Amino acid sequence: MALRLNASYAKGFISDDELKQLAPAVQQAHDALHNGTCAGNDFIGWLTLPTDYPAGNMSFEKGTANPEFNRIKAAAKKIQSDSDILIVIGIGGSYLGARAAIEYLTTPNYNLIKKDTPNIYYAGNSISGAALSELPELCEGKDVSLNMISKSGTTTEPAVAFRVLRKMLEDKYGKEEACKRIYCTTDANKGTLHDVAIKEGYETFVVPDDVGGRYSVLTAVGLLPIAVAGCDIDKLLEGAQAAQADFAKTADIEENVCYKYAAMRNVLYNKGYATEIMVSYEPAYQMMSEWWKQLYGESEGKDNKGLFPASVIFSTDLHSMGQYIQEGVRNLFETVCVFDKPKTDLEIGIDPENIDGLNFLAGENMDYVNKNAFGGTVLAHNDGGVPNIVLEIPDWSEYELGYLIYFFEKACAVSGIMLGVNPFNQPGVEAYKKNMFALLGKPGYEKEQAALAERLGDNFKKLINK
Ligand code: PA5
Numbered sequence: 001m002a003l004r005l006n007a008s009y010a011k012g013f014i015s016d017d018e019l020k021q022l023a024p025a026v027q028q029a030h031d032a033l034h035n036g037t038c039a040g041n042d043f044i045g046w047l048t049l050p051t052d053y054p055a056g057n058m059s060f061e062k063g064t065a066n067p068e069f070n071r072i073k074a075a076a077k078k079i080q081s082d083s084d085i086l087i088v089i090g091i092g093g094s095y096l097g098a099r100a101a102i103e104y105l106t107t108p109n110y111n112l113i114k115k116d117t118p119n120i121y122y123a124g125n126s127i128s129g130a131a132l133s134e135l136p137e138l139c140e141g142k143d144v145s146l147n148m149i150s151k152s153g154t155t156t157e158p159a160v161a162f163r164v165l166r167k168m169l170e171d172k173y174g175k176e177e178a179c180k181r182i183y184c185t186t187d188a189n190k191g192t193l194h195d196v197a198i199k200e201g202y203e204t205f206v207v208p209d210d211v212g213g214r215y216s217v218l219t220a221v222g223l224l225p226i227a228v229a230g231c232d233i234d235k236l237l238e239g240a241q242a243a244q245a246d247f248a249k250t251a252d253i254e255e256n257v258c259y260k261y262a263a264m265r266n267v268l269y270n271k272g273y274a275t276e277i278m279v280s281y282e283p284a285y286q287m288m289s290e291w292w293k294q295l296y297g298e299s300e301g302k303d304n305k306g307l308f309p310a311s312v313i314f315s316t317d318l319h320s321m322g323q324y325i326q327e328g329v330r331n332l333f334e335t336v337c338v339f340d341k342p343k344t345d346l347e348i349g350i351d352p353e354n355i356d357g358l359n360f361l362a363g364e365n366m367d368y369v370n371k372n373a374f375g376g377t378v379l380a381h382n383d384g385g386v387p388n389i390v391l392e393i394p395d396w397s398e399y400e401l402g403y404l405i406y407f408f409e410k411a412c413a414v415s416g417i418m419l420g421v422n423p424f425n426q427p428g429v430e431a432y433k434k435n436m437f438a439l440l441g442k443p444g445y446e447k448e449q450a451a452l453a454e455r456l457g458d459n460f461k462k463l464i465n466k
Helices: 016-021 023-035 049-055 067-082 096-105 129-139 156-173 175-179 192-200 220-228 233-246 257-270 283-300 322-327 366-383 398-419 427-440 446-463
Strands: 004-006 085-089 119-123 144-149 182-186 203-206 275-280 308-313 332-339 388-393
Touching (some): 004 257, 067 220, 096 283, 156 427, 257 398, 283 308, 366 388
Parallel strands (some): 085 119, 085 144, 144 182, 275 308
C-alpha cells in the first residue's frame, strides 16, 4: 500500500470546482517538467534519479552500472568498521536530507542509543564557534571519519568547518591516515572542494550537475551518511522508484496524489492562505519537516510569491503554537503526516488505585492515544478555520521514506511551475552572502565594505568589537 492523500478535512475550504479548474495548469506543469521545457530545466536530473542513479545513467557516468553507487556502500562499510564517529559537514541541501532520513529511520536519539554503527555529528551547518568547538571534545579517544559535502565546493560555513576538522584529523592520525578517513561529495570536475580533494587524494563522490542541493538526498549527498547509519539505501531507492513510476502515469489529480497535493496547496494559496504548516505527531519526523521547509521555501519563495513553510510537532507544540493555530490570524493551513503503523509502541498499564485518574487509558497503546490526539486536533483546527491536508503513510520503512521524498520533490516542482516561478534556482540566497563577504573583507568585495559598515552603524561596531 502506498501513501494516500485524505482531502476530507479540507473539504469546507476547497470546492471540487476549484480543483477541477486547475486541471489544465497541472497538465501543463506535468508536460513542462517531463518535456524538459520548464524554467530551470537544467536542474531536473532528480526527476528520473531513482532509476538512473543506481543504473549509472546520470550525466557523470552514463551507460555503466554505477560504480559510484557500489563505492558508497563500500565506503559506508569501511566507516562503520574503522570509526566510532562520522562527522557530516554540509549546509542546506548538503546535510538536511541525510539528517532527516537518519532520524526518521532510526530515532532523533540515534547518537545516544546502543548500536553497532558510528555516531553521526553534523558540522558546517552554522557559523557558531560554540557548536564547532564542541566536536574535538566529543571526538576525544574515538576514531573519526569526515564526509565533507558541498556541491559548489565554496560555501563558507562548511568550508570553515572542514578547515578546522581536517586539521583535527591530521593532528590525530597524521596526514596519510587522515586522508583515508576523509570523503568529499562535490562537483565531478570543478570547485575548490573538488580541487582540494584531488590534490590531497581524498575519496570523492559526485553531486550530479543537473541535481540541485535540495533535491540531492538520493545521491551520494544523502546516501553515504544514511548507509553509514545502517539504513538500507537499496530499499530507499526502491520506494523512490515506485513513486517515480506512480507519479509519471497521469496528470489527473484524482489518480495522482502528488499532483493533488500540489493543486490543493495552490488553491489555498490563491485564496489567501499564506502559510503551510507541516504537522507530525512523531518527534522522529522533525528533521523531515526541516528538509521539507528548505525544499519548498527555497523552491517557491521568489518573485514576491510562495507559501511560507513552517512546521510543528504535535502534541508537543499544541502546548506552544496550538493557541495561535486555533485562533490566530486565519491565513494558515496544515499538511499532516500520519502513519498507519507506529514506529514502535507502548501499552499504558493499569493502576489498581487509579490515583492519577488515568485508568480510562489502561490497556491502550500510546499510538491509539496519539491518533485520538490527531482526530481531536484536526476537527478543532477545522472548526477554527484551518484547512487540513492529511497524508497517510503506511509505515516508517526505508521504502516508504523513499516514496515520500520523491512525492514531496515532485509536488514541489509541479507546484512551483504552477505558481509561475523557477523552482530550481535560489537567487535570493546570494544577497546575505555578498554583504557578509564584503563586511569580512573577502578579496573582490572591498568596494562595498565601508558603505555596509556605515549602514550598520556604531552599534554594529560595538557588537563585533572593532
Ligand atoms: O538547495 C540548495 O542548493 C542549497 O541549499 C545548497 O544545498 C546549500 O546552499 C549548500 O550549497 P553547497 O552544497 O554548494 O555547499
